[in-house]
Amino acid sequence: MHVAVYSTQPYDRRFLDAANTAGRHRLRYLELKLEASTAVTAAGAQAVCVFVNDRVDAEVLTRLASQGVRLVVLRCAGFNNVDLAAADRLGVSVARVPDYSPHAIAEHTVALMLALNRKTHRAYARVREGNFSLEGLLGFDMHGRSAGVVGTGKIGACVARILQGFGCSVLAFDPRPDQACLGAGVRYVPLPELLAASDIVTLHCPLTPQTRHLIDAAAIARMRRGAMLINTSRGAVIDTRAVIEGLKSGGIGSLGLDVYEEEADLFFRDLSAQVIQDDVFARLLTFPNVVVTAHQAFFTEDALTAIAETTIRNLSAFETGGRPLHPVSVERLA
Numbered sequence: 001m002h003v004a005v006y007s008t009q010p011y012d013r014r015f016l017d018a019a020n021t022a023g024r025h026r027l028r029y030l031e032l033k034l035e036a037s038t039a040v041t042a043a044g045a046q047a048v049c050v051f052v053n054d055r056v057d058a059e060v061l062t063r064l065a066s067q068g069v070r071l072v073v074l075r076c077a078g079f080n081n082v083d084l085a086a087a088d089r090l091g092v093s094v095a096r097v098p099d100y101s102p103h104a105i106a107e108h109t110v111a112l113m114l115a116l117n118r119k120t121h122r123a124y125a126r127v128r129e130g131n132f133s134l135e136g137l138l139g140f141d142m143h144g145r146s147a148g149v150v151g152t153g154k155i156g157a158c159v160a161r162i163l164q165g166f167g168c169s170v171l172a173f174d175p176r177p178d179q180a181c182l183g184a185g186v187r188y189v190p191l192p193e194l195l196a197a198s199d200i201v202t203l204h205c206p207l208t209p210q211t212r213h214l215i216d217a218a219a220i221a222r223m224r225r226g227a228m229l230i231n232t233s234r235g236a237v238i239d240t241r242a243v244i245e246g247l248k249s250g251g252i253g254s255l256g257l258d259v260y261e262e263e264a265d266l267f268f269r270d271l272s273a274q275v276i277q278d279d280v281f282a283r284l285l286t287f288p289n290v291v292v293t294a295h296q297a298f299f300t301e302d303a304l305t306a307i308a309e310t311t312i313r314n315l316s317a318f319e320t321g322g323r324p325l326h327p328v329s330v331e332r333l334a
Helices: 010-019 058-066 084-090 102-118 120-128 154-165 179-183 191-197 217-222 240-249 279-284 301-321
Strands: 002-005 026-029 047-050 071-074 093-095 146-150 169-173 200-203 227-231 252-257 290-292
Touching: 010 026, 010 301, 047 301, 058 084, 071 301, 084 093, 093 301, 102 120, 102 154, 102 200, 102 227, 102 252, 102 290, 102 301, 146 154, 146 191, 154 169, 154 179, 154 200, 169 191, 191 217, 217 240, 240 252, 240 279
Parallel strands: 002 026, 002 047, 047 071, 071 093, 146 169, 146 200, 200 227, 227 252, 252 290
Antiparallel strands: none
């Protein structure tokens, strides 16, 4: 198949080319983001391959379909950036990578927790400047603390296991409890109870209309004062402005983010020589108790290999049988 691959970085090319060793698919790499103004660049392709910040709304899908595109293949697990109802109406199939490496994201999640707790980011900067004072770097033992995991899919369940290894008491909230988590002693509770009882709250739910701004001002008011909040799921699961108010008031003790509501205009690019125009994001960076990474949690060799291989298998299955290996349909929204 002829595939237009959007939002590509050098590492995308390397891993996709390695997975496409037989040369079965013609992969045309484009650094630009897919949106209404760039959809014309898909001309001649039967499929487009997109990432988390590409926009695949009804307008884009209409333009793609008119050019003969029959498949949108996501090289990620989330599909909140795709209008599935419009895709179904236009006869465009959608596929994703449902399981590449939950360990990669889970381990990065816990790395954020440890950095915030032990102030590693601040200690590193101090020592490089010859400041060896420990004042202001006081942390706490993870052992014996209460951790709340919101969403226990494969990633959340993996985080729960790691936290139990630290000796944390793990609470969870999920409409569909994971049986393995239950068997391991994870206790499922309503979200308000989890927020009130947790020293650490970590988010691992998909972005849906129901989870958008799940952590808002009301949720923050329910949290244990001074609790740590971690988000490695999707940026809009938290209301960033409300979280900033929580940081200012001390209601949130520390914040670790690998995702951000408006990250599409920031992440995956080098903007070090530019002035950041997003005032909300710039405000986040002023807090000493905030650590932000730029959607890095998935970024391991193991995960990128699995993503590329599954993406190629989705393309091959669609080319052979008219259906990708891991389809996403509008029924998932029901």
